[in-house]
Amino acid sequence: MHSNWFRRRAVDNLLNKRYPLLGGLCCAVFTLAAHAHSIDLFAITFGDGIHGMVQYADGAPVANAEVEVTWTAPGSADGENGSATFETDGDGKFQYQPTARGEYLFTCRTPDGHRAAYSVQYRLPDARSEPLPRLWDREMEEAANSAVERQIGSLRTQLHEYEQRTRLRDVLGGIGYILGLAGVVALIKTRRRET
Numbered sequence: 001m002h003s004n005w006f007r008r009r010a011v012d013n014l015l016n017k018r019y020p021l022l023g024g025l026c027c028a029v030f031t032l033a034a035h036a037h038s039i040d041l042f043a044i045t046f047g048d049g050i051h052g053m054v055q056y057a058d059g060a061p062v063a064n065a066e067v068e069v070t071w072t073a074p075g076s077a078d079g080e081n082g083s084a085t086f087e088t089d090g091d092g093k094f095q096y097q098p099t100a101r102g103e104y105l106f107t108c109r110t111p112d113g114h115r116a117a118y119s120v121q122y123r124l125p126d127a128r129s130e131p132l133p134r135l136w137d138r139e140m141e142e143a144a145n146s147a148v149e150r151q152i153g154s155l156r157t158q159l160h161e162y163e164q165r166t167r168l169r170d171v172l173g174g175i176g177y178i179l180g181l182a183g184v185v186a187l188i189k190t191r192r193r194e195t
Contacts, residue, residue, distance in 0.1 A: 041116035050096045061092025073102040
C-alpha cells in the first residue's frame with residue numbers, strides 16, 4: 001500500500017504540481033519511441049498475383065517476418081475460406097499467388113509484438129480476354145510488369161516516407177497544444193482561487 005501511495009504522489013508531482021513541462025516532455029518522448037518501432041504493410045494486385053512489402057515506420061524493411069494471409073471468397077460457404085503463412089524476403093517483400101477471387105487479408109506480427117494488416121480485393125485474370133498480339137509476347141509482358149512494379153513500389157515507399165516525416169509545423173503545433181492546455185489549467189486554477 002505504501003508503494004502505491006508513493007507512486008501516485010510521484011506521478012502527481014511530476015505531471016501536475018512541480019514539473020508539468022517535464023511530465024509532458026516525458027510523455028511525448030515515450031510516444032515517439034513507441035511510434036518509431038511500428039510497422040506498415042502494403043499489398044497490391046499485380047499480374048496474376050499479390051505483391052507486398054513490410055517495413056518499419058522509418059522505412060527499414062522487416063526481413064524474414066511472418067505474414068499470415070486469410071481469404072474469403074464472395075458469397076462463399078465456410079469451405080471456401082482459408083489461410084496460409086509465409087515469410088518476407090530479406091528486403092521485406094513478399095509475393096502470394098491466390099487460387100480464387102475474393103478478399104485477402106495480410107497480417108504481419110513481429111516477435112517484439114508489433115502488428116500490421118492490409119486487405120486486398122483479388123480477381124482472377126479473365127480467361128475470356130483476347131490473347132496478346134504476336135508482337136507482344138509473354139517475356140515482354142513480364143518485363144513491363146516488373147518495371148511497373150518497381151516504379152510503384154518506390155513511389156509508395158517515397159510517399160510513406162513523406163507522410164512519416166516530422167515537420168516544423170508538427171512540432172510547433174504540438175508546442176501550441178501544450179501551451180494551450182497549460183493556459184486552460186492556469187485559468188481554472190485562478191478561477192478556483194477567486195471563489
